[in-house]
Amino acid sequence: MVRFENVGLRYGMGTEVLRDISFAIEPQSFQFLTGPSGAGKTTLLRLILMSLRPTRGFISLFGQDVSQLGKDEISAIRRRVGVVFQDFRLLDHLTTYENVALPLFVQGQEDRTYRPQVVELLRWVGLGDHIHAYPPVLSGGEKQRAAIARALIVQPELLLADEPTGNVDPTLARRLLRLFMELNKSGTSVIIATHDLALMDQFDSAKRFVLGEGRLHIYD
Numbered sequence: 001m002v003r004f005e006n007v008g009l010r011y012g013m014g015t016e017v018l019r020d021i022s023f024a025i026e027p028q029s030f031q032f033l034t035g036p037s038g039a040g041k042t043t044l045l046r047l048i049l050m051s052l053r054p055t056r057g058f059i060s061l062f063g064q065d066v067s068q069l070g071k072d073e074i075s076a077i078r079r080r081v082g083v084v085f086q087d088f089r090l091l092d093h094l095t096t097y098e099n100v101a102l103p104l105f106v107q108g109q110e111d112r113t114y115r116p117q118v119v120e121l122l123r124w125v126g127l128g129d130h131i132h133a134y135p136p137v138l139s140g141g142e143k144q145r146a147a148i149a150r151a152l153i154v155q156p157e158l159l160l161a162d163e164p165t166g167n168v169d170p171t172l173a174r175r176l177l178r179l180f181m182e183l184n185k186s187g188t189s190v191i192i193a194t195h196d197l198a199l200m201d202q203f204d205s206a207k208r209f210v211l212g213e214g215r216l217h218i219y220d
């Protein structure tokens, strides 16, 4: 569902941050993306999400050459992808419930059809007591969990998560990993960027994509 061939990326006139990156993400696969700080993990996720264009090479998403896509096609493809950003990107004027339900609301679904599902997911991520709270009063870890719930609520075909357990304690990190694994079992391909070795050790059979000095090494 994602294919990179000899992709290179430089910011401005700088040296290449990513060099000759080639890989494929299969349907219903699970991979961790790791590597030292500054190695290019966020950059790689942004290339997949088409918020950055490669300087060279070929990228396809859901079988389509991304260099040929127009604005509407890019929006349509993005709706098939769930994203958890490092900075959460919650809307401060909406409650936690409204933030998580937003993708369903935007699809035109009615509140009564998705309310039980949204409330259950919020409870699962430990936000049952914060359903009506606004993001500015949530802790970093609570915001992160709300962002995760918002990405999962539509059961996307592909989930990209940038350090999704960076602000939570190890017990909660394990619980969130289980949630990602459940989502994966029900059909979603998952890519999690993380530094957390203990987290990766809990899911041995996941592939590891390791970035270093601009290159990607894949361990099955």
Ligand SMILES: Nc1ncnc2c1ncn2[C@@H]1O[C@H](COP(=O)(O)OP(=O)(O)OP(=O)(O)O)[C@@H](O)[C@H]1O
Residues within 6 Å of the ligand: 011, 017, 035, 036, 037, 038, 039, 040, 041, 042, 043, 044
């Ligand atoms: N918008 C930008 N303009 C210029 N350079 C950038 C930009 N974004 C990232 N970089 C540089 O590209 C390199 C890769 O950054 P990136 O954020 O992708 O790394 P990362 O592996 O996600 O790091 P971290 O683990 O610290 O989040 C870094 O050297 C960074 O300084």
